[in-house]
Amino acid sequence: MFLTSMRSHAWQRPALAGGIASLAAAGMGALITLQLSWFDLLALTFAAVLGPLAAFHPDLLVALFLGLLWARVSDVGIAQHALPSLALPFAVGLLFLSIWKRLAKGERISLATFSHAAPVVPYLIVVSLSTLWATAPDRALSTAVDLAKDVLIFWVLVELIHSVRTLKMCCLALTFVTGALGALSVYQQATSTFTSAYGGFAQASLRQIVGSVSLYRLGGPIGDPNYYALILLVVVPLGLALLRTPLSFVVRAVVACATLMTVVAVFLTYSRGGALVLALACLLSLAHSHMRLAVVAGVAIALPVAVMFAPTSLWDRLATIIGPFEDTGRVGQVVDESVELRLGAQRVALEMFLDSPLGGVGAGNYPVLYQDYSQRLGVAAVATEFYPHDLYLQVAAETGALGLLTFVPAVVGPLVLLGMMRRVSRTGSAQMVEWQTLSAGVEIALVCYLVASLMLHASYPRYLWMLLGIAVATRRVAPLTTSRI
Numbered sequence: 001m002f003l004t005s006m007r008s009h010a011w012q013r014p015a016l017a018g019g020i021a022s023l024a025a026a027g028m029g030a031l032i033t034l035q036l037s038w039f040d041l042l043a044l045t046f047a048a049v050l051g052p053l054a055a056f057h058p059d060l061l062v063a064l065f066l067g068l069l070w071a072r073v074s075d076v077g078i079a080q081h082a083l084p085s086l087a088l089p090f091a092v093g094l095l096f097l098s099i100w101k102r103l104a105k106g107e108r109i110s111l112a113t114f115s116h117a118a119p120v121v122p123y124l125i126v127v128s129l130s131t132l133w134a135t136a137p138d139r140a141l142s143t144a145v146d147l148a149k150d151v152l153i154f155w156v157l158v159e160l161i162h163s164v165r166t167l168k169m170c171c172l173a174l175t176f177v178t179g180a181l182g183a184l185s186v187y188q189q190a191t192s193t194f195t196s197a198y199g200g201f202a203q204a205s206l207r208q209i210v211g212s213v214s215l216y217r218l219g220g221p222i223g224d225p226n227y228y229a230l231i232l233l234v235v236v237p238l239g240l241a242l243l244r245t246p247l248s249f250v251v252r253a254v255v256a257c258a259t260l261m262t263v264v265a266v267f268l269t270y271s272r273g274g275a276l277v278l279a280l281a282c283l284l285s286l287a288h289s290h291m292r293l294a295v296v297a298g299v300a301i302a303l304p305v306a307v308m309f310a311p312t313s314l315w316d317r318l319a320t321i322i323g324p325f326e327d328t329g330r331v332g333q334v335v336d337e338s339v340e341l342r343l344g345a346q347r348v349a350l351e352m353f354l355d356s357p358l359g360g361v362g363a364g365n366y367p368v369l370y371q372d373y374s375q376r377l378g379v380a381a382v383a384t385e386f387y388p389h390d391l392y393l394q395v396a397a398e399t400g401a402l403g404l405l406t407f408v409p410a411v412v413g414p415l416v417l418l419g420m421m422r423r424v425s426r427t428g429s430a431q432m433v434e435w436q437t438l439s440a441g442v443e444i445a446l447v448c449y450l451v452a453s454l455m456l457h458a459s460y461p462r463y464l465w466m467l468l469g470i471a472v473a474t475r476r477v478a479p480l481t482t483s484r485i
Contacts, residue, residue, distance in 0.1 A: 061097070062160040063173040065090055069153065069466060070231065071177045071201065072221040080200035091153055098159040116158040116472060119413055120151050120465075123406035126399050127363040134362020135369060143364035150465040157469030164435050164477055168245065170470060171238045171438060172255070178235040179258020182265035185218045189268050208338065209270060217270045227460050229266045229274025230452050233281055234445045234467065236262055240285040241441025245434050273455040281448045288440045337380070342389040342455075344379030345370070349388035351377060352397035360400035391453035411464065414471040415446050421475050432479045442467075442474045 068074065074087035099109060107113075127144045134140040161167050184202045188194065194204040194216040203223040204216045220228035239259030243252065266278050351373055352361050361369055367385035374381035388394045395403045422439045425432065446467050453464075 059160075059163075059166045060169065061094065062157065062166060063169040065094060066157065066170050066466065066470075067173040067177040069462065070174055070235075071181060076200035076221050080197070088149065091149075091156055094156045094160060095152065098156060114155060117151050117155045119410045120154060123399075123403065123410050124148060124151060126359075126402045126406050130359060130363045130365075130399055130403075133359055134365050136362065136365050139364035139368060140362045147461070150462050153462065154465045154469040154472075157466065158473045158476065161470065161473035162477060164431055164438070164479070167438055167470075167474055167477055168242070168434070171242055171441065172251075174235045175239040175242060175255055175258050175262075178232050178262045178265075179239075179254075180261075181220050182232060182258070182261035182263075185220060185265040185268055186261060188218065207270075215270075218265065218268050220265075222460065224459070225269040226271045226274065226456060229269040229271035230277075230449070230456060231460075231463055232262050232266050232269075233274055233278040233452075234449050234463075236266075236278065237281050237285045237444035237448065238438075238441045240282075240289070241437050241444075244289055244437050246430075273452060277448050277452045280451065281444060284444045284447065285441070288444070340380045341382060341386070344374060344377075344381055345386050345388045346390050346393055347377060347379055348373040349390065349393040349397040353393070353400065356400055358400045359402055360396065360398045363398050363403075366394055366397050387457040387459065389455060389457055391456060391458050394457045411450065411468060414468050414475070415443065415450070418443055418446075418471050418475045421478055425478065429479065435474075435478055439474050439478070442471055446471050 068090065069087055074085050074090075077083035077086060099113070102109065102113065124144070124147055127140070127147055131137045131140040131144065157170075161170060181201060184198060188196075188198065188202045188204065197203045201221045203219040203221070205219060205223070205225075206214055207217045207225070209215045209217075217225040218228065219225050220232075222228045222231065236259060239255055239262065242255050243259070247255065263278065266274050348370060349366065352366065352369065355361075366388060370386050371381070371383075374386075388397065392404070392408075395407050399407070418439060422436060422443065425436060449464060449467055458464075
């Protein structure tokens with residue numbers, strides 16, 4: 001009887017899938033007649049597949065959500081195509097899905113349900129309270145609202161990444177997304193189509209490279225080459241970790257190609273800090289893996305090819321990193337004007353902190369006060385708003401000691417706890433080995449982000465909170481054979 005029942009229902013899923021495909025094809029045909037842009041069509045197609053995806057593979061939703069946020073699909077849609085936000089409704093939907101799953105298990109919804117976000121709440125409170133003393137309260141309020149959204153995303157990721165399998169799917173999603181963005185950037189560089197933003201996902205701007213030489217620098221969906229390099233390079237350790245886990249031949253090949261495209265795109269941004277942190281990411285990843293002959297041979301082949309095909313302007317720019325250490329006879333020289341501006345901006349941030357050491361000048365208020373402080377200190381400055389190019393100095397300047405005391409534990413705590421758990425875990429089952437490999441990749445990715453933040457400010461903090469959410473979730477999904485910390 002069981003086999004008869006199975007046969008009687010075996011046709012239902014293919015039939016349902018075929019019906020959905022037919023309806024999607026008919027709908028797309030109708031939409032094309034409306035002369036919508038390709039971005040609109042992709043957005044509608046994306047929305048159309050969510051229902052079947054949630055029905056058959058609900059775990060894929062969190063990976064899809066993560067990829068959507070990492071590629072800034074919603075932000076590009078808003079800025080470039082005047083579309084409504086896609087990320088916030090998606091996040092709220094996943095929030096209700098998380099709550100519904102808890103209710104289905106018979107749990108009660110209380111404050112304890114949201115305990116994973118508790119370490120972030122003190123910093124959110126400090127940022128919110130800074131509206132009371134900020135020079136521009138609207139800036140502080142806007143920063144607080146954005147942080148609240150990021151905390152929501154943080155909690156959703158921690159809640160829905162509930163297994164090693166889901167964690168692996170999220171790492172795959174990030175690797176594929178950055179690989180696709182990297183491939184688009186490589187194509188843009190190869191064809192010199194810098195004036196085409198490719199729907200907003202391959203922005204480029206003319207900027208100084210070395211001295212009086214200015215060239216187009218790739219900015220991806222962000223538009224800023226330094227931040228674009230950051231969101232690419234932190235995914236490289238995840239891609240390298242995935243290559244050490246069980247994968248099919250096709251998936252392994254795609255992951256390898258995506259990671260390679262990501263690395264190449266980092267260099268094409270001309271970001272000096274990005275190149276340094278990428279090197280750190282690769283060294284830490286190699287330290288956590290066994291050096292295989294294939295890896296050594298691959299590196300030996302890739303390096304000469306990279307030197308041969310990379311533009312000379314890239315090497316000229318990277319060479320400026322060692323400029324201050326060369327014996328040129330110049331005392332107190334800096335790399336170039338951009339570095340001088342950053343050093344001046346960091347001095348401004350330090351002065352703001354010393355003037356308001358307890359609560360700072362107000363969240364989001366550094367740019368408002370930058371001109372006044374730079375004139376008073378007599379440092380090199382620009383005529384517009386500027387940022388300190390140091391996340392920690394910005395937190396100190398804008399929220400004071402209260403901000404530092406609440407922010408640093410919130411971002412360093414997950415890293416420390418994950419590292420401790422990974423080091424005390426007992427190697428055993430294949431699932432444990434896979435978790436250890438992925439957790440090492442997540443740990444390196446977070447380390448690289450925090451190191452890069454010494455050279456970048458908090459213009460796009462959502463990426464940090466997403467990485468923190470993944471780190472906390474990684475610790476939670478450790479196999480039961482791990483000694484819990």
